[in-house]
Amino acid sequence: MFPSRIWREMPQRYRLEASTCKKCGKIFYPPRLICDKCGYRKFEKINLPEEGKLKTFTVIRTPASQFSDEAPYAIGIIRFSNGLQMMGQIVDCDLEKLKIGQAMRLEFRRVQTHDTHGVLSYAHKFVPKWY
Amino acid sequence: MRDVAVVGIGIMKWGELWEKSFRDIFVEAALNSLDDAGVDKIDSLVVGCMTGGLFVGQEHVGAIMADYLGQKNIPAAHVESACASGGLALRQGIFEVASGMSDIVMAAGVEKMTDTSGDGATYALAAAADQEYEVFHGVTFPGLYAMMACAYMNKYKVTRKQLSSIPVKAHHNGAMNPYAQYPFPIKIEDVANGVKVADPLYLLDCSPITDGAAACILTTVENAKKMKKPYIKITGSGMATDTIALSQRDSLFWLKSTEIAGKNALKMAGRKISDIDCVEVHDCFSIAEALVTEALGFFKPGMGVKAAAAGKTALDGQIPVNPSGGLKSKGHPVGATGIGQVVEIVKQLRGEAEGGRQIKGSPKIGMTQNMGGSGASAVVHILEVE
Ligand SMILES: [Zn+2]
Numbered sequence: 001m002f003p004s005r006i007w008r009e010m011p012q013r014y015r016l017e018a019s020t021c022k023k024c025g026k027i028f029y030p031p032r033l034i035c036d037k038c039g040y041r042k043f044e045k046i047n048l049p050e051e052g053k054l055k056t057f058t059v060i061r062t063p064a065s066q067f068s069d070e071a072p073y074a075i076g077i078i079r080f081s082n083g084l085q086m087m088g089q090i091v092d093c094d095l096e097k098l099k100i101g102q103a104m105r106l107e108f109r110r111v112q113t114h115d116t117h118g119v120l121s122y123a124h125k126f127v128p129k130w131y
Numbered sequence: 132m133r134d135v136a137v138v139g140i141g142i143m144k145w146g147e148l149w150e151k152s153f154r155d156i157f158v159e160a161a162l163n164s165l166d167d168a169g170v171d172k173i174d175s176l177v178v179g180c181m182t183g184g185l186f187v188g189q190e191h192v193g194a195i196m197a198d199y200l201g202q203k204n205i206p207a208a209h210v211e212s213a214c215a216s217g218g219l220a221l222r223q224g225i226f227e228v229a230s231g232m233s234d235i236v237m238a239a240g241v242e243k244m245t246d247t248s249g250d251g252a253t254y255a256l257a258a259a260a261d262q263e264y265e266v267f268h269g270v271t272f273p274g275l276y277a278m279m280a281c282a283y284m285n286k287y288k289v290t291r292k293q294l295s296s297i298p299v300k301a302h303h304n305g306a307m308n309p310y311a312q313y314p315f316p317i318k319i320e321d322v323a324n325g326v327k328v329a330d331p332l333y334l335l336d337c338s339p340i341t342d343g344a345a346a347c348i349l350t351t352v353e354n355a356k357k358m359k360k361p362y363i364k365i366t367g368s369g370m371a372t373d374t375i376a377l378s379q380r381d382s383l384f385w386l387k388s389t390e391i392a393g394k395n396a397l398k399m400a401g402r403k404i405s406d407i408d409c410v411e412v413h414d415c416f417s418i419a420e421a422l423v424t425e426a427l428g429f430f431k432p433g434m435g436v437k438a439a440a441a442g443k444t445a446l447d448g449q450i451p452v453n454p455s456g457g458l459k460s461k462g463h464p465v466g467a468t469g470i471g472q473v474v475e476i477v478k479q480l481r482g483e484a485e486g487g488r489q490i491k492g493s494p495k496i497g498m499t500q501n502m503g504g505s506g507a508s509a510v511v512h513i514l515e516v517e
Contacts, residue, residue, distance in 0.1 A: 001267075009263065030264060056285075056383050058277035059330040060269060064257065065250045067269040075270050077278060077378045087378040088268050100285050111268060123268070 001112070006121050013123040016050075016106065018084065019043035027084045048086075051129065052078035054102045055085065059095050066114040078104050078126055090126045103129040132229040134352040136362040137514065139168025140474045145343035145462035146312040153187045153243035154199045156344045160467075161200050161239055164346035169360060173348070174233035176200070176207040177224045179216030179240035180466035183209075185255035187246045196241070206233075213259035214415060216240060217345070217469025218501030218510030222368050224349045234354060239346035240467035252340050256465070259504040261376040273337055275377050275505040276416035277329035283384040283418065284331065287433040291331060293440040295322035297417040298335045298459050300445055305456020307486030312341050312462030336417040341462030345470035347477070352517070363477050367402065367513035369395030377505045384418075388509035389426040389500060396498070396511040404428040407513075408494035409479050410450060411472035413502035414457040420444075423500055424452060427511070451490050454479060469501035469510060480516050 011017040012030045019031035023040035029048060034041050057076030060067070067073070074090035076098075090098065091109065104126040112121045141164030148156060157178070165171060176197050183189040193207030212219040217240030224238030244252055257266045260275060270278075283289065299319050305311040322335040355362035371391035374380055380387070397403060404427060412427070414420035421435030429450050430438045438444060444452035455461045455475035458468060476497035478484045495516045502509045 005263075056278045056282035058274050058281055058332075059327075060271060060274050061327050061329060062271070062273070063269060064253050064266075064271060070269070073269065075268060075274060075278075077383065085378045087265050087270065087376070100282065121267070 001117065001119060001121055003117055003119050006119055014108070016048040016124060018046050018048050020046050027082055029084055029086055048084065048106070049080045049082065050106045052080040052104055054098070054100055054104055055079050056100060057090060057098055066112055074098055076126065088124050088126050090128065093128045098128070105129045133231060135225050135228045135349055135365045136352045136355040137347050137365060137473065137477050138350050138355050138358055138360055138362045139164045139170065139348035140477045141165070141167055141346045142310050142471060142474045143344060144310050145341050145464060147245045148342040149245065151342065153183065153189055153241065153246070154195055156243060156342055157196050157239065157241040158199050160344035161196070161237060161346045164237065164348050168348040169358065170235060170348055173202055173205060173235050173237045175205055175227055175236045176202065177220045177227070177236065177238050178207065178209050179211070179218070179220030179469060180209055181211060181213055181216050181242060182255050182258060185258060186252070187243050212508045212510070213503030214413065214463070214465045215469060215501045215503035215508045215510050216466040217471065218499065218512065219370065219469070221347070221470060221473060221512060222370055222510055225365055225368055228349050228351060234350060236349045237346055238349055238470060239344065240470035241344040242464035242466040243342050244340045244464060245342050249340070264376055265378070271329065273329040273332055273416065276418055277332045278377065279384045279422065279505070280331055280418040283422070289436045291323055292319065293436050294336070294417055295319050296440040297414065297420050297436070298322055300439065301414060301453055301457040301459035304446060304454050304488050305460025307488035308456045308461055309485055311456045311460050312339060313460050314456070332416060332418070338415045338458035338463035341464040343462055343464030343467045343471070345467045345474050347470060347473050361481050363480050363514050364517045365512060366515050367396035367400030369393060369399065369511045370509065371395070372508050373506055375504065375507045384422055385432070386422050386426040386502070386506040386509065388506055389423055389502060389511070392509040392511040393427040393500065396513050400513040400515070402496065402513060406496050407450065407498045408496050409454060409476065409490050410452055410498040410500065411455060411457070411475050412452055412500045413468070414453055414459055415463060415502070417459070419502070420452065420457065423502065427500060446488060446490055454484060454488050454490055469499065472499040472501060473512065473514070476514050480514060
């Protein structure tokens with residue numbers, strides 16, 4: 001990924017920054033310039049909760065080449081208590097034991113290493129919360 | 132607005148066509164559509180192609196195809212809506228004829244997917260998803276539909292075997308289609324005995340990588356009558372969009388863009404879903420076919436897979452779905468798929484479907500549904516015998 005792209009996305013990727021509409025309160029990740037619910041254009045920066053519930057998942061067995069070292073790996077969509085949903089890899093888990101509804105904790109991990117520009121990119125991954 | 136009809140259709144044998152170029156596959160299908168219509172000059176060309184740039188390094192698709200088709204200096208546009216580019220080309224072609232700007236328009240689609248590696252194709256196709264917030268994390272297209280399937284099967288208690296009935300039906304129909312990439316039947320146990328791509332989807336749940344093109348000739352109904360050829364009237368067109376990222380949808384298995392596009396097309400045609408005699412839908416993955424039949428209203432939410440497993444979508448079922456073999460068996464040259472669907476419905480309505488796959492009882496009203504990405508865009512058309 002081109003370095004400027006990684007740099008530009010650091011607030012949401014590294015600090016999990018989202019934005020909430022100052023009028024209707026809808027939360028957006030990544031941040032947007034206009035609210036799709038009420039049309040308002042002013043937002044407040046918030047940090048995402050660090051826990052959510054697994055809504056769906058899959059195990060990728062034929063990945064794109066930059067992820068080939070990691071296959072098979074799980075990826076899923078989680079839902080936070082504030083209604084926001086996001087996608088991410090699920091790691092440190094038994095692939096056979098994943099279940100919809102499981103509690104997941106967000107952790108900061110390396111996502112891509114095989115980059116043509118030599119950039120290591122980091123972002124959130126999900127880890128099942130067994131306790 | 133002027134009423135619009137299809138007066139010619141053209142397709143070619145789809146597959147891994149290493150001996151044929153991007154431009155040649157387009158011209159082959161396009162010439163077949165001109166011959167079918169009995170026309171040698173068109174006023175304008177609209178070509179759907181998802182990404183000539185990423186697959187073969189060729190953009191400026193409208194101009195190159197008009198040039199090689201021998202239609203010098205005509206206006207030509209390339210339209211793109213990922214895998215729904217073909218459906219969109221038809222819709223734009225209809226606008227051009229209906230508005231009075233052109234009298235004879237070719238709406239076509241083309242994709243050359245095998246001049247790159249499997250990894251190159253994966254990269255190109257992933258461009259239709261949310262690059263920064265989905266693909267970045269390592270998801271693939273099978274992965275996105277697998278996530279829909281996982282949530283759906285969990286909610287409605289659908290079995291793996293029920294889901295396998297969809298590709299089995301596709302290959303049954305496609306085996307009778309001489310233009311199909313994989314014209315052979317498969318057995319239900321073949322699906323889950325195959326290679327797992329993204330749980331719960333196996334290789335036989337997925338549409339293939341295909342080179343192919345298709346074209347149709349549009350004109351006014353008034354013109355069509357003068358041409359004294361069988362014509363099929365286009366009575367409805369609908370298009371809608373949805374969030375680019377699957378994760379941003381409240382329901383991960385309700386295809387909202389297809390629901391809205393379908394309702395708008397039916398409203399324009401003055402029809403209801405039970406009036407439809409046959410339909411070609413976007414079965415890029417087995418689960419997609421079921422979700423589409425629910426979103427269009429053929430079956431209740433949660434009943435799409437079960438209805439298919441019960442034979443309701445077979446050639447002799449309640450609503451024949453994908454008589455052509457669908458994307459699964461016929462092939463999925465992404466930009467051409469939407470026009471390939473129109474070719475099949477026109478054949479069915481004319482009573483010309485080859486190989487024993489003609490639907491009995493002379494179908495009069497057909498529908499096509501073409502979808503982009505994980506449902507971020509959808510285009511629906513209704514075609515009728517007048
Ligand atoms: Zn708002």
